[in-house]
Amino acid sequence: MTYDGALPRPTPETRAFWDGTKAHRLMLPWCEACGQPHFYPRAICPHCLSDRLDWRQASGRATLYSYVINHRPAKGFEAPYVIAAVTLDEGPRMLTNIETDGPPEPDALRLDMALEVVFADVTDEITLPRFRPAP
Amino acid sequence: MSRLSRTCAIVGAAETDTIGKRPDRSRLGLHAEAARNALADAGLKPSDVDGIFSAPAGPNELSEYLGIVPRYVDGTSVGGCSYMIFVRHAVAAIAAGYCDVALIVHGESGRSWLDMPGLDGPASPNGQFELPFGTRGAPTTYSLPVLRHFHDYGTTRRQMSHVPAATREWAILNPRAMMHDKGPVTPEDVEASPLVCHPFHLLDCCLVADGGGALVVTSAERARDMGRKPVTILGTGEATAHRMVAQMRDFTVSESTVLSGKTAFAEAGLGPSDIDHLMLYDAFSFTPMLFLEDLGFVPKGESGPFVAETTTGPDGRTIYRTGPGGELPMNTNGGGLSYCHSGRYGMYALIEAVTQLRGEAGARQVEGIETSLVHGPGRQFAAAGTVILANA
Numbered sequence: 001m002t003y004d005g006a007l008p009r010p011t012p013e014t015r016a017f018w019d020g021t022k023a024h025r026l027m028l029p030w031c032e033a034c035g036q037p038h039f040y041p042r043a044i045c046p047h048c049l050s051d052r053l054d055w056r057q058a059s060g061r062a063t064l065y066s067y068v069i070n071h072r073p074a075k076g077f078e079a080p081y082v083i084a085a086v087t088l089d090e091g092p093r094m095l096t097n098i099e100t101d102g103p104p105e106p107d108a109l110r111l112d113m114a115l116e117v118v119f120a121d122v123t124d125e126i127t128l129p130r131f132r133p134a135p
Numbered sequence: 136m137s138r139l140s141r142t143c144a145i146v147g148a149a150e151t152d153t154i155g156k157r158p159d160r161s162r163l164g165l166h167a168e169a170a171r172n173a174l175a176d177a178g179l180k181p182s183d184v185d186g187i188f189s190a191p192a193g194p195n196e197l198s199e200y201l202g203i204v205p206r207y208v209d210g211t212s213v214g215g216c217s218y219m220i221f222v223r224h225a226v227a228a229i230a231a232g233y234c235d236v237a238l239i240v241h242g243e244s245g246r247s248w249l250d251m252p253g254l255d256g257p258a259s260p261n262g263q264f265e266l267p268f269g270t271r272g273a274p275t276t277y278s279l280p281v282l283r284h285f286h287d288y289g290t291t292r293r294q295m296s297h298v299p300a301a302t303r304e305w306a307i308l309n310p311r312a313m314m315h316d317k318g319p320v321t322p323e324d325v326e327a328s329p330l331v332c333h334p335f336h337l338l339d340c341c342l343v344a345d346g347g348g349a350l351v352v353t354s355a356e357r358a359r360d361m362g363r364k365p366v367t368i369l370g371t372g373e374a375t376a377h378r379m380v381a382q383m384r385d386f387t388v389s390e391s392t393v394l395s396g397k398t399a400f401a402e403a404g405l406g407p408s409d410i411d412h413l414m415l416y417d418a419f420s421f422t423p424m425l426f427l428e429d430l431g432f433v434p435k436g437e438s439g440p441f442v443a444e445t446t447t448g449p450d451g452r453t454i455y456r457t458g459p460g461g462e463l464p465m466n467t468n469g470g471g472l473s474y475c476h477s478g479r480y481g482m483y484a485l486i487e488a489v490t491q492l493r494g495e496a497g498a499r500q501v502e503g504i505e506t507s508l509v510h511g512p513g514r515q516f517a518a519a520g521t522v523i524l525a526n527a
Contacts, residue, residue, distance in 0.1 A: 007262035009256070018263075039384075066283035066386050069333035074271035080333075083268055083275055085381045091235055095265050095381035106333060112285045114247045 003122040005076020009026075014041045016055045021127040024119045026060050028090060029053040039092035060117035062086040065093060069104050076088055076122075080104055086115055086131055099132040136404030137370065143226045144358035144365035145524070147177025147351030148489040149243070154346035154475045155313050161249040163475075165199050165242030166192045169347030170201060171396060172367070177351040178362045179236060179409060184351075186234030188221035189476040190241065191252065193477065197240060202474040214456040214513025215416055217241075217341055218350070218481040219520025223371035235353060242292055242347030243477035245308075265379050274332045274340055276515045277419045280386035281334050287387050288436035294443040296322030298420040299338045301442070301455030302349075306469025308459060308499035313342050316475035321453075322443075325420070339420040341471035341480065348482035349488035350489070367525045368494045369506070370403025372396060375518035383516055387436075391519035392429040396510065399521035400431075407431045410523070411504035412491055413457075413465040414484035416511030417472050423465065432463065444447050464501045486523065 010018040017040075020027030028037040033050035037058070044051045067084035072078070082098040098109065099118060114134040121127045149172035151157065151165055160168060166189060174181065186207035187194040194208035209224050218241055227238035244251055255261040269274055284290050303320045304519055306312035320338060328337040358365035372395035377383055384390065403421050407430065415423035415430075424438035433441045446454045457465035468474040468487040475483055488507040490496050509522045 005269065006262070006266040007257060008267050009258040010263070011258050014263055040260055065280055066281070066286075068275060068278045068282075068335075069330075070269060070271065070275050071330045071332060072271060072274070074266075074269040081269060083270060083279065085279055085386070093381055095268050095270070095379070097268050111282060113177075126267075126355040130268075 010112040013043045026058045028058045062115045097130045147173040149173040150177045151347040157345035158247045162244045165347035169349040173349035184238045186237040188239040190217040213518035215479040215481045216511035216513045216520035220373045237352040241482035245477035246345045264472035277378040278335045283386035290439035294439035296325040297442045301458035301488045302470040304458040308471035312469035312474040341476035343476045346477045370399040370523040372398030372521040380515040389516035395519040396430040396523045403523040409448040410508045412507040414509040417470040
């Protein structure tokens with residue numbers, strides 16, 4: 001079945017990120033001037049405004065910063081599902097989904113729990129980075 | 136106290152004829168109806184207006200629609216607090232001599248959705264990094280920081296449930312409120328209402344409505360010669376920290392609220408203990424709790440215990456601290472939760488503060504108030520605007 005959820009349209013600044021997820025690699029822009037990574041990918045580093053950026057693969061490990069369980073689904077989603085803010089081990093925060101075995105339960109989703117990235121190939125072009133509890 | 140404090144006043148304030156369901160008016164039509172009513176309230180003609188401040192309609196769209204050619208335009212559009220920010224910008228523009236009569240206008244067809252904008256495009260940051268993960272409007276994003284506050288400060292679901300209950304008490308006293316005749320709700324009712332987006336249930340969420348509102352601001356000097364008793368602008372603040380919710384650096388603090396609030400208090404030469412009446416934009420139950428903390432009305436992390444403490448009145452009725460008869464009257468029109476919410480509610484909060492300071496709030500009038508603070512966010516704790524008003 002064709003995926004009918006919202007899809008990103010990569011821009012020059014974000015192309016390397018989406019090429020990365022398609023290859024099942026979580027890539028982050030690192031600033032060569034100040035040494036810090038950032039997310040979402042920008043044309044310039046939000047910490048020091050340098051445009052000397054270097055794409056590096058992230059560990060794919062994160063912790064659960066906060067989340068919601070949505071019961072009124074967006075197109076392409078089946079309720080209930082988890083929308084979460086996760087803190088990557090490298091530092092930046094990203095919005096994602098948490099995959100769970102069975103319907104998500106608040107008791108099983110503890111803040112600060114360890115997570116790992118999984119890649120959802122939703123179309124031939126787009127792979128979304130999602131997370132699941134780390135084993 | 137800043138040199139701009141008390142230099143300007145609100146001399147006109149009005150909403151559209153009715154709010155709630157307005158299938159007869161588009162977004163622009165609601166702006167225009169509100170603008171006409173506010174000018175009538177101020178006793179001014181369209182030709183008196185030389186500054187237009189409007190959102191979500193741009194000042195170019197609105198000046199065309201109203202047949203006005205202003206010499207000052209401001210289309211700041213950062214969400215629901217755009218109108219608090221417009222008040223601040225109007226004070227600055229009037230002080231600078233850039234305009235003399237500022238018309239600040241809001242209109243939204245939030246329910247009937249007539250000529251309303253679409254979602255962010257797929258190439259935008261939101262379209263790339265939030266929408267693909269199934270966010271669907273404010274209930275899925277305003278809710279995201281809440282569990283972090285619960286976790287870090289021990290705030291509870293039950294404490295949060297007191298906010299919609301207290302706010303409903305005000306709506307019952309306000310015949311214009313959409314929930315006026317729907318009866319009281321208890322914290323237990325809030326938790327028994329359908330789940331929308333955990334931790335939010337239906338009664339944690341603001342209403343969805345059509346409506347508009349407008350303000351007229353002019354110099355304090357000119358205001359003295361006008362028909363209406365002016366409401367003086369003591370201090371204002373604004374800030375913006377981010378746009379998408381996951382970019383909020385610390386989910387338990389609204390940086391923009393802290394900065395906007397500090398700026399407004401400093402400009403007014405006042406502190407939280409000087410405020411008699413509060414309008415804290417309640418897009419959701421949790422929203423004004425964070426503002427109580429970040430504006431300094433309660434210590435950081437203590438909004439939960441604060442809103443949950445109740446007393447019993449002589450008639451056996453529960454008295455909430457922010458409800459009728461409480462020590463800190465807040466959201467006295469019934470708020471976004473029980474009065475009306477068209478999408479950018481800030482204008483209604485400002486109009487209620489003016490109504491209360493004029494002593495024209497009828498059964499919900501808070502007696503003896505001299506000051507009011509109006510504060511709101513733009514998107515999810517991203518931007519912020521603050522206005523401190525007085526009736527003397």
